[in-house]
Structure formats: structure tokens, C-alpha cells
Amino acid sequence: MLSWLHHFSSNMSPERSPNKYRFEEVVQLAKEVILRDGTHVPMLIAEGSIQGLAGHIPIMPETHEERIHFMRSAGYSTAQSGALGFLRQVIFIGEGWMSVAEKGEAPKVRPTQDPKRKEVLIVAGLQVRENIREVKLFEMQRNEEGALMGLQEVTPKEDEPKQADNPLLDAFAEGFELGLLQRSN
DSSP, X not given: OGGGOEEEEOOOOTTSOSOSSOHHHHHHHHHHHHHHHSOOOOEEEEEESSEEEEEEXXXXXXXXXXXXXXXXXXXXXXXXXXSSSSEEEEEEEEEEEEOOOOTTOXXXXXXXXXXXXXXXXXXXXXXXXXXXXXXXXXXXXEOTTOOEEEEEEEOOOTTSOSSOOOHHXXXXXXXXXXXXXXXXX
């Protein structure tokens, strides 16, 4: 499970945040990659008290349930390896679909089934100890040939929450915690 991850050191000076990757820096890099390449392979960054791991997910499972299971397993096996120490943060980058609900209503169908869906770049982060959740969505603007021409940030309306849950990051963190507990037994 760890074969697709690359190690990076997270030894930080005292004046620097313990998180090597700041969320806004990751967002900027993800935007640069997708604008350059026209696509962004799903990527996971997990940073711990010892070091961090970052890598592409070459094949993302098809269904939501399979993706949750995959991320939980990835978190579990990462903790079992002992490579990270304690999990500090996890960041996910990927492409997806977004539905825009009618005013005051929840979407009636999954985004993949919505004819009015929007293609988006998703960057989601979870700082585990502080339970800080961040997400940035960018609608992909493509020309008639399908080439990516630009990104438009999707901002929440005033009455919408500024933080968003991300079940994939939650699954990774849950799997990591379980793996850490079973490793210490």
C-alpha cells in the first residue's frame, strides 16, 4: 500500500509551523499542475511527527464506498509502517464533479448523474490534532475541444459553511488511528 508514496523529511525549525506543507501552498501547486497538464492525478500528502509521505494514487476506486475503504486501508497501512509517527495533517488533491443545488434545496442526484454538473479540482486538508478542515474547489473551464483554459474558484455563499467535511480524509485519519493502536499492542 505504501509503494506509491515518497518520503520527505519533516524536521522543522522551532519558528516554522510543524506542517511542512501549508494548505495554501499545496493549493497553488495543484493549480499550477492542472493548468500545465490539463489534468491532476489524485494525490495524497500525509505528514507526521517523524516525516511525511506524498504520492500519486494511480487508480482511484470507482465508487464512493470503495474510495472510503481505500483511504481507510491507506491510513491503516501507513500507521502500521511506523514511517510517520503521529499523524499531523493529510491533504488530498483530485478531480471530481460538483452539483449546484437549487436555492434552499439539496442536490437530488449524485454529481456524476447531474446533467448540470461542474468539473472541479478539489484540494482538501485536515489538520488532525486541531481538527481544522479546509477545502478549495476550482471549476475547470474548458474550450470546445476539451482543453483546460482556466480555473474559477467556487466560493461558498454567505449562508453556507466555510469548512467542509471530507469523508476521504476522515477515513484516512480513522484508518491511521486504528493502525497506530494495533501497532502499539
